Amino acid sequence: MSQLEYIIQQIINAVSLGSLYALVAVGLSIVFGVLKLTNFAHGDVMMVGAFTTVLLIGIGMPFAPAMLCGILASAVAGFLIERIAYRPIRNAPDVTRLLTSLAVTYILENLGILLFTSSPRNFPLPDILNTSWQLSGGAITFTNINVLTVALTFVSLIGLGWFITRTTIGLGMRAAAEDMQAAQLVGLNVNKVIIIAFIVASAYAGLAGVLWAAQAGVVQPQMGFTPLLKAFVAAIIGGFGSISGALLGGYMLGALEIFIVAFMPDVVVPYRDAIVFALLIAFLLFRPGGLMQPNREIKL
Amino acid sequence: MMKLSRRAAIGLGLGAAFAFSTVGAYAADPIKIGFPANVTGVQASLDGPMLNGAKLAVAEINAAGGVLGSPLELVTYDSKSDATVISTVASQLIDSDKVVGIIGFADSDSVLSIGPQVDKAKIPFITPGATSPKLPSQLGDQVFLAAFGDNVQAAVGAEFALNKLGAKTGYLLTDIGSEYTTLLSDYFVSAYEHGGGKLLGKDTYKIGDKNFTAQIAKIKALPEQPAFIYASSNAEEIGLILKQLRQAGINLPVVGGDGYDTPLLLEVGGAAANDAYFTTHAFMGEGASPAVQAFSDAYKKATGNAPENSFAALGYDAVKLMADAIKRAGAPEPAKIRDAIAATSGLPGVTGTITYRPGVAVPDKSVSVIGVKDGKLMLASEAAPAFVPEP
Amino acid sequence: MKADLRIPLAVAAALILAAVVAFGAPHVVGDYFVRILLLIALNSILVLSLSLSNGFTGVFSLGHVGFIGAGAYAAGILSLTVQQKKALLPHLPDLLNWFSLPFLPATLAAGLFAAILAVIVGYPLMRLSGYFVSVATMGFLIIVNVVLINASDFTRGARTFTGVPLATSLPWVLGWLAVTLLVLSRLVYSPFGRRMKAVRDDTIAASAVGISVLRARLVAFVIGAFFAGVGGSLYAHYLGSFSPNTFYFAMTMNLIAMLVLGGMGSLSGAIIGVICVSILSEVLRSVERGFTIGDITVPALFGASQIVLGFLFILIMIFRPKGIMGDRELTFGLSGRSANHNQKEGKDR
Structure with a gap:
């Protein structure tokens, strides 16, 4: 295996991982943009989508419709969470809302454990998606699920781009993200915009959850936590609340993680997560608006 | 564990x-x-x-x-x-x-x-x-x-690799997120090297990781390919590690401890689990x-x-x-x-x-080595080790 | 000012009573109840130390448990015997491996270590506000966890840190709780405490009238971290063995639930929150394993206790966002004036 092949392989790995991070981060950013809410429950909405898909495949549904139902289930979960837990405290201080989302996480996770136990379950992926491609005499490999992840990331994001630039509700979401009060003054139906934003973000979580579980091979109630933390980092690096920023942040984080494991000395590799979160803190301090909003000010 | x-x-x-x-x-x-x-x-x-x-x-x-x-x-x-x-x-x-x-x-x-x-x-x-x-x-x-103690099962794993698989060179992959896997790896290293085996490299990951492609690419980039991989892993990860190894074209035998012993090994690993072996307490499959x-x-x-x-x-x-x-x-x-x-x-x-x-206060018990063949578990050997590392 | 001093006095009176309980309890009730009392007191120290930044200064840290973990490990390393160090931590630097500290100095050192860490971390981070400081401190918690897992020369890595002498007893914990309460009540109800609250209630106005926001936050953060480190040492000497994940998100969630339930701007509220959550958890834990009344058998529903706590938390957030006590203090009727004073302060918000 040549050095070049090694590098190409790691780039492929980075793009595949980055796509997953980007998908989670985009959903997180939509909610943050519109509501200024750091939604810890996003990871658990992913879990809802992934579990629904697994259960439906379990009763014999093919992968594609099961995945669509999973996304739908996530959207419904997001809708319910917003109505039941978040709406009553919409005007409460940041911290109250952050804590409420933590409590929602705690409930969903433990509900999942009560219903399904905390043991991991197999994610039955159809063989076609497990098939791997071998290039350059087997030195470079990737699988169809990698391809599907990257493809769905792009397709769904193009769809999202169309939605927020071409539809009234999408434009309303952007207006609300820019300035909620002004949007309200010009007659925007805030409830509608927020609920749509939540549904869209949760559907993204569902898609991300299914793809994450498909790549991981297992689902379990606490599966949402790691992607959520990573997505926080990705979203903040990119510029929290910015959709293009979340996309950029996701791919950068994927690349950074793979770079650390692939090219850094062995002593450094185990500190990967520490490096990633140190980067997060550095961004919050020195470039709080992330890469996309360099002028944002969030200090004292 | x-x-x-x-x-x-x-x-x-x-x-x-x-x-x-x-x-x-x-x-x-x-x-x-x-x-x-x-x-x-x-x-x-x-x-x-x-x-x-x-x-x-x-x-x-x-x-x-x-x-x-x-x-x-x-x-x-x-x-x-x-x-x-x-x-x-x-x-x-x-x-x-x-x-x-x-x-x-x-x-x-x-x-x-x-x-x-x-x-x-x-x-x-x-x-x-x-x-x-x-x-x-x-x-x-x-x-x-x-x-049995981890020192015993690690020694059985090492001797199985050396004697039954004939693997004189190995590669060690360790989950550093749990006591059980770290300890098992330590015992494995001393038993394997005591038996004359040579480790060509070591790598780590942490429980909860889902992507091992970077670690796998490192194995492929080794100047000399090992004869087997000892993966000290917990249940969630091993199926996935095997899958990603096989997808990357590495078909080496993979050996590990009783952490593999769950239905997930076959469910997640699927065909990729073939040629995986683990030491455990009892063989519960067919026969x-x-x-x-x-x-x-x-x-x-x-x-x-x-x-x-x-x-x-x-x-x-x-x-x-x-x-x-x-x-x-x-x-x-x-x-x-x-x-x-x-x-x-x-x-x-x-x-x-x-x-x-x-x-x-640790009983003397024999260790079962279970292997995966054609998608099924089979008893590969049942043994007490010749050399047991100090606890 | 006189009124302010009465809170510490009331607290001290209550604690003398508690001290009688502390030395008397083991002779009257069983080990199980002593342990529950001890855990309530220990968690009170942790939640009080958390309330200083999160409640009184408005810096909602999710990284507090990082200081508790740092304190626990620091104290553990210091108080292992020399032989144990040789066996368990063979690669410990020479500086640390030739001595062993008794419980009290090890605990003080743990507190100091956490406080120094808080100065280093807090100096940059206390410039952030709102959810950004929450996310940044959460990042700190994760970094502490990664370092604890990887600095295996000091911590044994992911393997259990064990052999810490079981020195934590009810009198010790209540003693430390008394110290914590005295220091915190003096601080919170001092002019400096009012500055902290001003920073919390209106950061811009506070800096406009010349209050150094960074300084107020940093002081709260560092003092909070000191007691978190002390609490960590008490925890270490209570459990005897622990691993990095003992001091991670589950503990964070637990402490925050206690703080929020009790009331974020109140010292007595913090303790009430601890008592309520602790007793509720204990009761639920015994109920969830299933029981039989007459002919009716309720099967085990393990995990139900966590869900009940989660719902309770959300209900509190929606219907009583300031918790049970809000900004008020329980003063055992010893200082009515002080209570009024606090209520007036509460209205200022």
């Missing part, structure tokens, strides 16, 4: 129901045995089946007339995989419930948390599933293991020994599903071990029970025969 399995909680519910129904037919007071279990939290997939196995053993013992004329009663609390809760539960069992012995846990962390209290109260304690051979020396003479088969059937009848892993059998064996000791002690008194456990010799169990050498 690790985690795995399915439907444990539902099984627990059922188990609770039948446990309740068996007490009451006796005139004598029940003999209380504490069974703290991490039925929620990270350890749930091991402790859940273990508790089911233990309840099955209690039901069988009580149906056959109990011990010393009294029924056994298993006093169970959820210790939530949390050190603080474990210490509270321990005092509840010792102080409020007045148990005469305690059985519990599949991981060394939890045993270390309960150890000081059982030592102070002089209550005999058997851990069905924890495999760190250092536990008895760390915690005092009340603590017994019902399973298993009659004792295992009988246990398997009874477990299925009680919980509705086949044993999730060999921890179910270990929980069962630990209760039988405790009951046997109480019988030989002649009275439900902790000090006598403790001495009776230490004197156990040739007690047959589902997971092998238990004998404690004088002064050693």
Whole structure:
């Protein structure tokens, strides 16, 4: 295996991982943009989508419709969470809302454990998606699920781009993200915009959850936590609340993680997560608006 | 140690129901045995089946007339995989419930948390599933293991690779996120190098990781390919590691410890699990020994599903071990029970025969090596190692 | 000012009573109840130390448990015996491996270590506000966890840190709780405390009238971290063995639930929150394993206790966002004036 092949392989790995991070981060950013809410429950909405898909495949549904139902289930979960837990405290201080989302996480996770136990379950992926491609005499490999992840990331994001630039509700979401009060003054139906934003973000979580579980091979109630933390980092690096920023942040984080494991000395590799979160803190301090909003000010 | 399995909680519910129904037919007071279990939290997939196995053993013992004329009663609390809760539960069992012995846990962390209290109260304690051979020396003479030590299973794994696979060079992949996997790797290295094997490289990951492609690309980039990979992994990751290895075109044999021993290995790994081997407590697949088969059937009848892993059998064996000791002690008194456990010799169990050498609280048990062939588990060898690393 | 001093006095009176309980309890009730009392007192120290930044200064840190973990490990390393160090931590630097500290100095050192860490971390981070400081401190918690897992020469890595002498007893914990309460009540109800609250209630106005926001936050953060480190040492000497994940998100969630339930701007509220959550958890833990009343058998529903706590938390957030006590203090009727004073302060918000 040549050095070049090694590098190409790691780039492929980075793009595949980055796509997953980007998908989670985009959903997180939509909610943050519109509501200024750091939604810890996003990871658990992913879990809802992934579990629904697994259960439906379990009763014999093919992968594609099961995945669509999973996304739908996530959207419904997001809708319910917003109505039941978040709406009553919409005007409460940041911290109250952050804590409420933590409590929602705690409930969903433990509900999942009560219903399904905390043991991991197999994610039955159809063989076609497990098939791997071998290039350059087997030195470079990737699988169809990698391809599907990257493809769905792009397709769904193009769809999202169309939605927020071409539809009234999408434009309303952007207006609300820019300035909620002004949007309200010009007659925007805030409830509608927020609920749509939540549904869209949760559907993204569902898609991300299914793809994450498909790549991981297992689902379990606490599966949402790691992607959520990573997505926080990705979203903040990119510029929290910015959709293009979340996309950029996701791919950068994927690349950074793979770079650390692939090219850094062995002593450094185990500190990967520490490096990633140190980067997060550095961004919050020195470039709080992330890469996309360099002028944002969030200090004292 | 690790985690795995399915439907444990539902099984627990059922188990609770039948446990309740068996007490009451006796005139004598029940003999209380504490069974703290991490039925929620990270350890749930091991402790859940273990508790089911233990309840099955209690039901069988009580149906056959109990011990010393009294029924056994298993006093169970959820210790939530949390050190603080474990210490509270321990005092509840010792102080409020007045148990005469305690059985519990599949991981060394939890045993270390309960150890000081059982030592102070002089209550005999058997851990069905924890495999760190250092536990008895760390915690005092009340603590017994019902399973073999990690040093033994790592040595068996190393000797299996050297002798049966003929693998003189290896590569080590370690999950550095848990005590069990780190310890297992350390023992493996000393046993493998003692046997003349050579490690071409080492790499790490952390429990919860889902993407091992970067580590795998590193293996492929090695100047000399190893003859096998020793992956010290927990249940969630191993299927995935195998899948990603095979997808990257690495078809080397992969060897590991009892962390592999869950249905997930075959479910997640699929065809990629072929040529994976692991050391564990009992072979529970097709063609298993009659004792295992009988246990398997009874477990299925009680919980509705086949044993999730060999921890179910270990929980069962630990209760039988405790009951046997109480019988030989002649009275439900902790000090006598403790001495009776230490004197156990040739007690047959589902997971092998238990004998404690004088002064050693880790039993001498044979280790099963199970391999995957054509998508099925098969017994590859059953052995005691020639060289065992110091605990 | 006189009124302010009465809170510490009331607290001290209550604690003398508690001290009688502390030495008397083990003779009257069983070990289990002593442990529950001890855990309530220990968690009170942790929640009080958390309330200083999160409640009184408005810097909602999710990284507090990082200081507790740092304190626990620091104390553990210091108080292992020399032989244990050789056996368990063979690669410990020479500086640390030739001595062993008794419980009290090890605990003080743990507190100091956490406080120094808080100065280093807090100096940059206390410039952030709102959810950004929450996310940044959460990042700190994760970094501490990664370092604890990887600095295996000091911590044994992911393997259990064990062998710490079981020195934590009820009198010790209540003693430390008294110290914590005295220091915190003096601080919170001092002019400096009012500055902290001004920073919390209106950061811009506070800096406009010349209050150094960074300084107020940093002082709260560092003092909070000191007691977190002390609490960590008490925890270490209570459990005897622990691993990096003992001090991670589960503990964070637990402490925050206690703080929020009790009331974020009240010292007595913090303690009430601890008592309520602790007792509720204990009761639920015994109920969830199933029970039989007459002919009805309720099967085990392990995990139900966590869900009940989660719902309770959300209900509190929606219907009583300031918790049980809000900004008020329980003063055992010893200082009515002080209570009024606090209520007036509460209205200023």
